[in-house]
Amino acid sequence: MLVEINGNNLEVEVLGPQDGPVMIVHHGAPGLGSRAEPKASFGPFADTYRVVTFDARGSGASEGKPPFTHEQWAADVEGLREWIGAEQVVMAGGSYGGFISMEYAVRYPERVRALVLRDTSPDNKNEDLSRANALASDRVELDLDKFYRIMDGKTLSDQDLKECWAEILPLYDHDYDPAKVAERVEATPYRFETHNWAFTENMPRYDLTDQLPQITCPTLVTVGRHDWITPVSCSETIADLIPGAELVVFENSGHSPQVEEAELFQKVVREFLARAVEGAPSA
Structure with a gap:
C-alpha cells in the first residue's frame, strides 16, 4: 500500500500481529533495493513481530522526491514509526540499509528498542576496501568503465545502472551461480538518480564513527566472512564502537548471510531478540 510519509508516497507492506513488537527493516542499495529482500529475510519474524517493510524514498515502487540524504531517509523511518503507532521499534537494516539504521539510532535514540545490522559499515572506508577486493577477484573479468x-x-540511465549492476553482482555471493545472478539482474527495480545521489553526495561525507558510542540499545552486528563490499573489518569496527554490541560472523556467506545461511541467520537474530526485547520468546 502507498503511505504518504513526509510528503512522499512510500510503498509499505506490514506483516505480523497488530499487537506484536514493531520491527522496521530498511533495505540496502538505494536505487537498486526494494522491500523484497527484507520481506524475505525478516518475514519469518512476523510470527512474533509486526514487521514493517518498505521501498525507501526513490527506490522500488516508492515516489522519488529528493533529497535522498541520510537525514531524509532516517526521517522517513521516523515517519513510519509514527504511522504504525509504536513508541519504540526494533530497527534492522543490511548494507546501505545498515547505514540508515545506524543513522536512525543516532538521531532518534529514544525510539530504538534494539538494533540489528547486517553487512554494513560505520563510515566510507569500505569503499577503498571493496574496490581492492573487486579488482583482485578472479571470479569475473570486470568492465572497468561500468565498474567505476x-x-x-x-550511471547514465536506468538501463546503464542495470548493465553496471550486472557487472558487479557476481562478486556478492560466497558461491557464484550465474543463473541466479541473471535472475536477480532482471528482478531488480532500477532508479539511477537515487543511486547516483547516494554515491556522489552521501558517501563522501559518511562517517558515524564518532557517534556510534552514543548508541545504548542492544545491538547485533552480523556479517558474511567473504563479504567483498563491506568486509568483516567494518563490522568489527561497529561492534567495537557500540557499547555491548554482539558480533556474529557467518563463515559460509558473502554479502548476504540472511540468504546464504538463512536458517542460521534467523536463529542468531531470534536468540538476540529474545534477550534484547522484553517479552520475546526464546528461540
Whole structure:
C-alpha cells in the first residue's frame, strides 16, 4: 500500500500481529533495493513481530522526491514509526540499509528498542576496501568503465545502472551461480538518480564513527566472512564502537548471510531478540 510519509508516497507492506513488537527493516542499495529482500529475510519474524517493510524514498515502487540524504531517509523511518503507532521499534537494516539504521539510532535514540545490522559499515572506508577486493577477484573479468560508473555514482540511465549492476553482482555471493545472478539482474527495480545521489553526495561525507558510542540499545552486528563490499573489518569496527554490541560472523556467506545461511541467520537474530526485547520468546 502507498503511505504518504513526509510528503512522499512510500510503498509499505506490514506483516505480523497488530499487537506484536514493531520491527522496521530498511533495505540496502538505494536505487537498486526494494522491500523484497527484507520481506524475505525478516518475514519469518512476523510470527512474533509486526514487521514493517518498505521501498525507501526513490527506490522500488516508492515516489522519488529528493533529497535522498541520510537525514531524509532516517526521517522517513521516523515517519513510519509514527504511522504504525509504536513508541519504540526494533530497527534492522543490511548494507546501505545498515547505514540508515545506524543513522536512525543516532538521531532518534529514544525510539530504538534494539538494533540489528547486517553487512554494513560505520563510515566510507569500505569503499577503498571493496574496490581492492573487486579488482583482485578472479571470479569475473570486470568492465572497468561500468565498474567505476556504478561505484562512483555516475550511471547514465536506468538501463546503464542495470548493465553496471550486472557487472558487479557476481562478486556478492560466497558461491557464484550465474543463473541466479541473471535472475536477480532482471528482478531488480532500477532508479539511477537515487543511486547516483547516494554515491556522489552521501558517501563522501559518511562517517558515524564518532557517534556510534552514543548508541545504548542492544545491538547485533552480523556479517558474511567473504563479504567483498563491506568486509568483516567494518563490522568489527561497529561492534567495537557500540557499547555491548554482539558480533556474529557467518563463515559460509558473502554479502548476504540472511540468504546464504538463512536458517542460521534467523536463529542468531531470534536468540538476540529474545534477550534484547522484553517479552520475546526464546528461540
